[in-house]
Amino acid sequence: MAPMGIRLSPLGIGVFCLLGLGVLYHVYSGFITWRFSSFLLGERAGETVDLRELLAVAVQAAELGGVEVKAVRESNKLNENLKGKTREGADEMMTRGDLLSNRKMANLIKNSFPGLQVNTEEHLGEDDKETISWDHVIPNAIKEIVKNPKLVPSESITIWIDPLDATHEYTENLVNYVTTMVCVAVNGKPIIGVIHKPFTGYTAWAMVEGGSNTKRRASYNEKTPTIIVSRSHSGAVKEVTLKTFGNQTKIISAGGSGYKVLSLLDVTGNDQETADVYIHNTYIKKWDICAGSAILSALGGQMTTLKGEEIIYTGSDGNEGGLLASIGMDHHALVDKLS
Ligand SMILES: Nc1ncnc2c1ncn2[C@@H]1O[C@H](COP(=O)(O)O)[C@@H](OP(=O)(O)O)[C@H]1O
Numbered sequence: 601m602a603p604m605g606i607r608l609s610p611l612g613i614g615v616f617c618l619l620g621l622g623v624l625y626h627v628y629s630g631f632i633t634w635r636f637s638s639f640l641l642g643e644r645a646g647e648t649v650d651l652r653e654l655l656a657v658a659v660q661a662a663e664l665g666g667v668e669v670k671a672v673r674e675s676n677k678l679n680e681n682l683k684g685k686t687r688e689g690a691d692e693m694m695t696r697g698d699l700l701s702n703r704k705m706a707n708l709i710k711n712s713f714p715g716l717q718v719n720t721e722e723h724l725g726e727d728d729k730e731t732i733s734w735d736h737v738i739p740n741a742i743k744e745i746v747k748n749p750k751l752v753p754s755e756s757i758t759i760w761i762d763p764l765d766a767t768h769e770y771t772e773n774l775v776n777y778v779t780t781m782v783c784v785a786v787n788g789k790p791i792i793g794v795i796h797k798p799f800t801g802y803t804a805w806a807m808v809e810g811g812s813n814t815k816r817r818a819s820y821n822e823k824t825p826t827i828i829v830s831r832s833h834s835g836a837v838k839e840v841t842l843k844t845f846g847n848q849t850k851i852i853s854a855g856g857s858g859y860k861v862l863s864l865l866d867v868t869g870n871d872q873e874t875a876d877v878y879i880h881n882t883y884i885k886k887w888d889i890c891a892g893s894a895i896l897s898a899l900g901g902q903m904t905t906l907k908g909e910e911i912i913y914t915g916s917d918g919n920e921g922g923l924l925a926s927i928g929m930d931h932h933a934l935v936d937k938l939s
């Protein structure tokens with residue numbers, strides 16, 4: 601018996617409780633969703649990151665990785681290891697240079713911006729942690745070009761690190777092909793790219809709608825382009841190129857995806873060959889190509905699959921559709937020609 605002679609039926613109590621739960625859910629659902637996404641995304645959910653600061657850290661990371669790459673090569677103790685085979689059956693090597701550079705670059709970025717999604721080519725174990733971090737100074741060379749901060753949500757960012765591009769050539773001491781690379785993708789689009797050449801000290805960087813320390817060349821040969829392709833993962837790229845552009849086409853075989861992107865730009869005086877188009881027709885990983893894609897995009901160029909499809913830099917680390925990179929040219933016309 602309820603007080604004051606009111607009898608509560610079990611059905612009434614049930615309805616009352618459900619109503620109460622509904623009100624509680626209405627009041628706290630935002631908070632619950634926020635806590636849940638915080639749990640999934642770590643500390644930084646709902647936070648923003650300044651892309652200009654991230655660019656400064658990315659440049660420093662690529663350069664510090666480069667110091668490791670150079671020191672290992674000069675020590676001549678590369679400790680080469682077979683990581684596995686590519687789909688085409690080529691040996692995939694990893695050296696102490698790849699590992700030490702990977703550790704330095706990843707730790708600097710992760711410690712400076714905890715909680716961001718960072719994808720590295722080499723594995724980073726618990727024992728690989730270092731206390732290195734950024735001093736929060738954006739170099740004037742960056743501030744003079746990228747005049748303002750640019751804030752984006754932390755959860756929109758995916759970072760791709762290639763601690764040593766052209767490992768194959770590195771083991772052969774063809775060090776001019778070697779680069780270290782960092783890329784920042786925002787919602788899957790490459791926005792910041794850094795390509796550093798440890799053996800010349802040159803660094804190219806760019807931020808889409810932010811600026812770049814690098815330029816495109818004044819002109820490109822659209823009629824009879826020079827094509828740059830892989831020297832160690834070429835597949836049938838030479839046959840495809842000659843068939844598409846004619847038997848007289850000049851083809852440069854070179855190591856490293858970073859090196860090949862630089863060959864499309866105005867980086868004379870940095871021990872670089874120059875080309876008009878970069879084509880790759882085997883599988884390739886996103887850390888190999890994201891930084892180059894960002895730099896080309898910032899300067900008005902494009903990097904797509906061979907069919908002209910956009911490559912999305914989130915999720916899986918592989919790119920299946922080959923690669924076509926150009927700048928200062930009609931990219932769609934190149935795609936049509938290739939098809
Ligand atoms: N078929 C393939 N499978 C896996 N990785 C590939 C590949 N073709 C090229 N790559 C990678 O892409 C980069 C550039 O290759 P290439 O010099 O042949 O153009 C190299 O990166 P790493 O040296 O960072 O491993 C190479 O390993």
Ligand SMILES: [Mg+2]
Pocket residue numbers: 762764765766857887888
């Ligand atoms: Mg690479």
Ligand SMILES: [Mg+2]
Pocket residue numbers: 698721762763764765766767
């Ligand atoms: Mg690599």
Ligand SMILES: [Mg+2]
Pocket residue numbers: 692693721767
């Ligand atoms: Mg590799």
